[in-house]
Amino acid sequence: MDGTDSSERNALITGASSGIGRATAHALARDGANVALAARRESELADIADALEAEYGVETAVCPVDVRDESAVESMVEEAVAALGGLDVLVNNAGLARGEAVEDLSTEEFRAMQDTNVDGVFFVTRAALPHLRDSAGNLIFVGSFAGQYPRPFNPVYAATKWWVRGFAHSLEGRVGEDGVAVTVVNPTEVRTEFGSEDGEPFEDRFEPGSVTEPEEIADAIAFAAGQENSTVSEIDVYRRDKFSGF
Numbered sequence: 001m002d003g004t005d006s007s008e009r010n011a012l013i014t015g016a017s018s019g020i021g022r023a024t025a026h027a028l029a030r031d032g033a034n035v036a037l038a039a040r041r042e043s044e045l046a047d048i049a050d051a052l053e054a055e056y057g058v059e060t061a062v063c064p065v066d067v068r069d070e071s072a073v074e075s076m077v078e079e080a081v082a083a084l085g086g087l088d089v090l091v092n093n094a095g096l097a098r099g100e101a102v103e104d105l106s107t108e109e110f111r112a113m114q115d116t117n118v119d120g121v122f123f124v125t126r127a128a129l130p131h132l133r134d135s136a137g138n139l140i141f142v143g144s145f146a147g148q149y150p151r152p153f154n155p156v157y158a159a160t161k162w163w164v165r166g167f168a169h170s171l172e173g174r175v176g177e178d179g180v181a182v183t184v185v186n187p188t189e190v191r192t193e194f195g196s197e198d199g200e201p202f203e204d205r206f207e208p209g210s211v212t213e214p215e216e217i218a219d220a221i222a223f224a225a226g227q228e229n230s231t232v233s234e235i236d237v238y239r240r241d242k243f244s245g246f
Contacts, residue, residue: 010084011225012036012077014067014124015094017044020142020187023218024091025052031222033089034059036080038124040066059084067094067120077127087131089225092121092164093142097157110156117160121167129175136179138225141168142217145188145238172233181231183224187217188238212239 011028015021017039025035029052037045042064049060061083065076081087095117098109125139132139146154147161165184172182189212217237224232 009033009088009225010036010081010086011089011091012038012063012080012087012128013091013093014038014065014120015142016048017041020214020217020221021091021093022048023214024093024221026055027215027218027222028089028091028225029056029058029060031226032056032058033225034061034084036061036063036084038063038065038067038076038080039094040064067124068115070119070123073120073123074127077124077131081131086135087128088135088137089140090124090128090132090137091140091142091221091225092124094120094124095142095160097154099156100154102155105156113156113160117157118163121164125167125171129180132180133175133178138181138183138227139168139171139175140183140185140221140224141165142221143168143184143186145186145236145242148186148236169233172231176231181224181227183221183232184234185217185220185224186234186236186238187212188242212237 011033013021013024013035016025016037021039025037025048029035035052035058037048037060039045042062045062045064049062052058052060061080063076063080065072067073096113098112099105121141141164143165144161146158147165151158168182168184175182220235220237224235
């Protein structure tokens with residue numbers, strides 16, 4: 001996918017230390033954007049930043065943060081804006097899944113998903129919105145197939161992604177008149193570290209080519225981020241046989 005040239009634009013990506021976040025950092029830097037990388041694992045962020053600068057010649061900022069920490073998020077966004085000189089694109093990518101059946105889900109696992117997938121997304125969005133209004137920028141949420149269709153084996157995770165999607169589209173109606181574009185990108189299974197908290201990660205569970213690769217999601221995000229006059233409201237990126245069992 002090719003959108004408008006992202007050169008001279010500044011992007012902030014959460015969950016940037018691996019998977020979709022890392023691939024998105026490469027996709028946006030490839031298009032010429034400077035990139036602020038946010039996640040908990042600082043050493044991984046530093047390695048990615050070095051790679052982006054060496055390969056694409058862009059500016060980077062390493063912004064370690066736990067998106068569940070409200071005050072830390074506010075400081076992180078200000079740090080990213082100061083380091084890059086502004087903010088044109090926010091990619092809300094940080095998220096996690098824990099447990100499966102509701103009756104077996106601990107309160108700790110429930111809180112972890114709520115705190116990250118709901119509260120964290122809200123904290124980052126709230127802190128970044130004034131800067132995106134200033135730049136008439138692009139606000140992108142990584143949603144999920146689970147946020148569109150019933151997900152019997154992990155209903156709490158699904159509910160958090162339904163929240164993300166509802167929040168994003170409701171916000172779209174609010175900030176569009178301010179010139180801010182809002183996009184939700186919905187993947188199905190993606191070969192990343194996702195799922196490693198509770199067992200086998202998707203990158204080990206699925207063979208290459210059997211499900212979506214993170215670079216495919218990153219290209220969709222880059223397409224949305226490249227729009228200057230229009231909003232790409234929603235992009236679904238599903239593996240081709242996803243509906244075969246429906």
